[in-house]
Amino acid sequence: MSIAVVTDSTASLPLELRSEHGITVVPLHVVVDSQERVDDDSINDWVVDALHRKADISTSRPAPISFLRAYEAAAKGGAQAIVSVHLSSDLSGTVDSARSAALESPVPVHVIDSRTIGMGVGFAAVAASRDAAAGRDVDDVVERLERRLGGSSARWLVHSLDRLRRGGRIGGAAALLGSALAVKPVLHVHDGQVAPLERVRTAGKAIARLQELTVQDSRSLPDWADGVDIAVQHIEADDRAQGLARALSDAVSTRVETTRLSATVASHVGLGTIGVAVLPHIRD
Template sequence: MSVVVVTDSTASLDPEVAARRGVTVVPLQVIVDDDALVEGEPGATPGAVAQALRDKRSVSTSRPTPETFAATYARLAEEGATAVLSIHLSSDVSGTFESAQVAARRTDIPVTCVDTRQVGVATGYAALSAQDVIDGGGSVEEATAAAHRRAAEAVTYLYVDTLEYLRRGGRIGSAAALLGGALAVKPLLGIEEGVVATLEKVRTSARAIARLEALAAEAAGERAVEVTIAHLDSPDRAAEMADRVREELAEQLADREVRFTELGAVLGAHVGPGMLAICVAPLLTD
């Protein structure tokens, strides 16, 4: 059986890594004013989205349609795939998983859809863990279980300069956004039960970043982990955080590097410039 792992662009997989591992990535769209752009195209890059937000232009996002997924699955079947494992971000924050499910029912080969209940890099880790199982000769069922487990064990914490962008996109309650602004505090967020939740509020960005690092260390514990730090238009702060985390978690990381990446345009549209996030993903053990 030839099984292909599919994910979406919010998984933040490096294109070279995805290509080398054989993971197919279906892009979401960014809508700037009235222009619908495929993530990664000119105008739908992280930098372009950050600037559009600063300029107070209308920025929104759109899931892939069922037709897009159906065409992807059909193409993979034509190329020799006998089954597909489609792994996506939380269905509570995007309709992407629903589109994949609809398309799966229209496809001639078996398609298993996984709702990771995660957002961002953690979804990418789940997809790569599934690919590890497939590469090792495992079944679709075993790869599905690995994806669910990796996603469930990963934790993501993020700092945003303001909750306003999340409020606009409906990804967090408006009351939380108003409260954060009124108190002039810096919110720390996490992914809990598939949604973005407010964890803590601190007074300064420096304290917020220090707290992110402390939470990441707590999440890692003594386990072997992989770590990714993501940012939107804040490379210097992210690089400094990566250096500190690399030192703090040297034993848990062993010879694995702290991955450092700019958040994709779609997720960036919902968090705004200045965002920092850290994902800690324990390695799967038997």
């Protein structure tokens, strides 16, 4: 069976991975001062400038027709089934749009609510594509994908909760509002929502804590797992992100992806954010 894989732009997948694995990305939309653009690599600097200016920024999910066009194109290209994996439904209505479109798709679509965001979603899409290329049937691809996502983690150092608060994506992290300005909140995605993990006094200590927790993840795997995919994600924090990636690569002896966050995610977490996504491999 030929299986196509679709995701959305919040997965922050680098172009080379999208191209290598034939993954279709359906973009969300970003609005800055009433000007709307689709979320792709070309608007990153535009959003960074808007964040520096403290401009009014909002985002919106793709319309169902955008997903339907992607599903129709996949079917026309020979796909007999589609796996469509997206950011947490508690953070966006993107999954709902995908599910609506799936009802009209010319081939069956398995819509997966990842319960996470960023490269956790991106790695999941890559894993699904690899499993499909290995000849697994769609039910096996979906089962393995859901198992990986259940063992995944996503943690973030943000310098301010203001953007998350404005966008309504703050979840349990609202408990940190009003904390001392010197405190750097370390957040994680828990049960599909942004939640507080720890409060650290400095950004340096927060990054060290991200490293420590990621190393723990890589060494405390479920019985079915064998190794992990790791990505360091950031917005306007390239030096620190590259340093963290090198430290993690040395500590766990694996390649670590470094990628810029998509414009949609960046607009909600703010400048200087660094995140780490971990997705376990499945032992074959």
